[in-house]
Amino acid sequence: MVYSASAHAGESYAEVRGGYVWQDRFNSASIGTAVGHNWQIGANQFVGVEGSVDKATSRGGEYVWALSGRLGTKVAANGRAYVTGGFSHAEAGGATHLGAGYQRALVGSIYLKGEYRHMFSDRGNMVLAGIGFAF
Template structure:
């Protein structure tokens, strides 16, 4: 999976002069629904992405995108082992590199599908009022999704995007995001 990230990054660097290619940056936020072993919690995902799209034809394009997100999703349970103790599990940063393929719907809009590699962090903490400790772990996985982009002007755009990510150890997430960005 990590080789995919290296190949995708190399593609961004190797093809900057391609005809009709377009770089972009965006900020994004939306719903984050995380499932671990069948139990799910919801929060807010937020982050940013950079990408590069290449025209295949007048209507079709392919692209590569790298993103970093975080989330407010957290679950806590009190009185687990003793009175006044608490165990919490929180999602951490989520890194991803995906490929995209899509088509124009008109002069100002596009639809696309995406797929690629993702790596997310989960952190568990325990606090009994006197002592506390935490432990974190990263999970590698894959991401699939689809989106819609609407150009507001020559350089500004908005996106609606759905993403499904599946990691190790029965850990997955669904995101429904809204993004705004600039093309260069």
């Protein structure tokens, strides 16, 4: 059974993810998790909030905590595209971030996700790929 992206626009979700972080003097793979909730605001649009924590796998394993908002739309039968923005905090300090992503339904409530974020205060960048479950 494949779900429609719009059917899950009013539900909570949890995911695990991996990625890569780079900036002027630091590059690292990362692992992490996120939880959030989306509210449907139109036939195909949604708004949401997400909390996440990611851990760099090098440089002492620094954690990055983030609180983000999301605004997106249904794309085709099983996908959603969105923009995201918020605040990230790590041991080195905090930064506002802005990015974009795409989420694709697989089977049942399981989905795959890809996302890019740019952190403004340290000119950092992050790409993420994850698998999650909507409930």
